[in-house]
Amino acid sequence: MQRLHPATLPRLPADIARPLYARDALRAGIVHLGVGAFHRAHIAVVNEAALHASGDLRWGTVGVSLRAADTRDALQPQGGLYTLALRDGAGDGSPRELLQVVGNLLDVLVAPEDPAAVLERIAHPDTRIVSLTITEKGYHHDPATGALRLDAADIVHDLAHPEAPRTMPGFVVHALALRRARGLAPLTLLSCDNLPANGDTTRGIVLAFAQQVDAGLREWMEAHCTFPNSMVDRIVPRTTDADRERISARLGAGDAWPVIGEPFLEWVVEDRFANGRPDWTAGGARFVDHAEPFEKLKLRMVNGAHSALAYLGAMAGLRTVDRAMAEPALRGYIDALMREEIAPTLPAMQGLDLDGYRARLLQRFSNPALQHQTKQIAMDGSQKLPQRLLGTVRDRLAQGLPIDRLALAVAGWVYYLRGTDETGATHDIQDPLAAALAQRLAQAGAATSMQDRVAFITGFAPVFGELGSEPRFVAAVARHLGTLEADGVRGALAAVGADAPA
Known part of the structure; x- marks a missing residue:
């Protein structure tokens, strides 16, 4: 079976939604750290709706895997395309499934393979937002207090090796140092993880790391970058081989890594962005003063x-x-x-x-x-x-x-x-x-x-x-x-x- 790819989109069955914008014209305004199933079934789908509704093509996404290459290896032959399957039960109890091919993921970088590429992507002039779904453990903090663990081995490494970080604080702070040195605009750091006051927690962790690097950088970040709090909600189970086979059969094209989700979706975001944002309300997001x-x-x-x-x-x-x-x-x-x-x-x-x-x-x-x-x-x-x-x-x-x-x-x-x-x-x-x-x-x-x-x-x-x-x-x-x-x-x-x- 031929793989899902931009060239196969016109041949998909008529009942499968697909990108309708000029995908070749997309620019990567978002860098997303932690490009796992939840991001691809939630935030990227809301972003897809915003692209369709607004036609503002500055908001494509480059994903970053902080650990493994599996997502990149699955999606790169597909040009970044993948399928979202929304599943629930019909009136008779049988499962039903609605498919959508999502197109705004332009590339996936694997941080351990090329940390310099990740730093440069965050420091790129097109980048305006760095969003995060790195799970609770990706913050390298004390879960009971929320404080950055400066004694954690990977944090110690990142402070000593700014050219090859391993962690979210390391990549964000060292890339922001590049942006500041190049006279580029600040960024919004948007956590979408299940942490209380996730934006405030991210802010504290990132600024604590920056203080160890350069007090002046910390002051610049504190004054110019923003860290909105947000709440995300959608149940996203792990994709199985049976899911891959069933979805590929419906597409008539092989999808190596589709994602599964429930129809319900909620996203509440504080409207504090340093350098613009998409109109995510088109995909069901709600902007508020306090999340x-x-x-x-x-x-x-x-x-x-x-x-x-x-x-x-x-x-x-x-x-x-x-x-x-x-x-x-x-x-x-x-x-x-x-x-x-x-x-x-x-x-x-x-x-x-x-x-x-x-x-x-x-x-x-x-x-x-x-x-x-x-x-x-x-x-x-x-x-x-x-x-x-x-x-x-x-x-x-x-x-x-x-x-x-x-x-x-x-x-x-x-x-x-x-x-x-x-x-x-x-x-x-x-x-x-x-x-x-x-x-x-x-x-x-x-x-x-x-x-x-x-x-x-x-x-x-x-x-x-x-x-x-x-x-x-x-x-x-x-x-x-x-x-x-x-x-x-x-x-x-x-x-x-x-x-x-x-």
Whole structure:
């Protein structure tokens, strides 16, 4: 089968959307670090709609992979084209799929192969925005505090080797030094990762790195670059070989790396851009003065509930999110967690029907067409827990409110770290702190009581900060971890009850 390529676009079936702008005239106004599935299924798709609506062709994208060459190797023979498949269930329960070929990704650079090319691309006069989906671990920060870890090996390397950085702060700061030296305009640094105040967090990390390089550069960046906060939401499961085969058959052309997504999409962005921006409202984005309420809503309701579901579901041997949601006790627990413990911590938002939001979220999690793997969501828990669950725990404890269901979610993560689920199947702990966590768990095993064991685990400051020594938190997590180990996930769910008071 011939590969998907600009030359094959006219021959695609009529029901498949495709780029209608003059792709050869696109200029790369955006450099995107972390050109993974989420970027290609969310931000790039919104950008595609803006290009179609406005005809402003200054906003093509050059993607950067900070680690592997696989995305570049898949998409380069396709001229950067790839397919987005939006999947949900029809009225009869059968999966349905809507396909769109996306065209605004002009090139993919692989940073380890040619770091100089990445620096020059960010420093190029056409570049106006550097956007980020590098996952929580890509910020090289302390998850509990948000501060840059100046002692991290790759950060130490980047400070010593400005010509060949490895990290986001290294590439951004050293490229901005080039822009400043060449008299070029400043940039917008736009984080689209699931971090609280992601723009402010990025700003703090980048400026802390810049201070180590050149105090004058830091002052220039602080005065002229912008770091908008944003909130992104779309469920994007990992692409499988079956997805590739099915989508290529419908295209009549081979697509080596399509992406899968749900129909739902949300993007809220603070309208603070240093050097212009696309009109992303054409693709459903919303520009606001302050994104913090939207960020908190999404991190706590969507991501917090997703993580709770993933750890408990995976340990119960439930491989996909929809399968986990089909368990009445687990669905009831997630519903009660959002309704009783998460929702009361959220700020009032004009026009938001929180009960309707929760109901829609339960439907999204139950989408059988996505086949979203619980193990995919369970990755990098040390980086995710602080903003997804622990912030909510802190708020409730400060108000003297119960944390029973939240503590079960945290206990579920600790339970998951043992690496074997209740069916006897093993799983790798994919986490940047995996070695430190394994050592912590092994040392905790010498404790004489569950309370002491959990206190030692939650004393791990990079994840838990000062919360790890809070007696109410330790006691609640210890109680649930004891039940999980004695009676399994279903026993723990029965103990907490979907509607039982904490």
